[in-house]
Amino acid sequence: MTGRENFAKLLANIGMATKMKTADPQLTVELIFLTPAVETLNKRQVMFKPVLEAIKEAKKTGIKIVACEVAMANVGLQKEDIEYGLVDEFASVGGLYVLQKIKEGYEVLTI
Known part of the structure; x- marks a missing residue:
């Protein structure tokens, strides 16, 4: 993440x-x-606390959290760096995960 x-x-x-x-x-x-x-x-990054809290609130509503393992490797993030239970699934290649979801009829939304 770069920039506010x-x-x-x-x-x-x-x-x-x-x-x-x-x-x-x-x-x-x-x-x-x-x-x-x-x-x-x-x-371990204090500046990300607001995001982590927002994710926890999202999970309470039943939202699934997925993390891309390739992206994690690119930024030097290990599974141990993520709070246990925060991520529901680790996708080996996030782009392929998204493609599969689109093929299943999911829509991709971003703001």
Whole structure:
């Protein structure tokens, strides 16, 4: 993440996903963390605390959190750097994960 505008955009995406899921609990919502956003999952970085708290709130509504392992490797993030239980699934290649979801009929939304 570089710049406050990207940090704000990420928080806005998490917030919008949470509002969508709250408005329609039957809706399937997944947040997929790719590069560079995946580095905000690092529990050791104090500056990412607002993102981590927003993710925890999102999870309470039933949102699935997915992290791209390639993106994690690109930013030097290990699974041990992520709070246990925060991520529901680690996708080996995030782009392929997204492609598969699109083929299954999912829509990709970003703000």
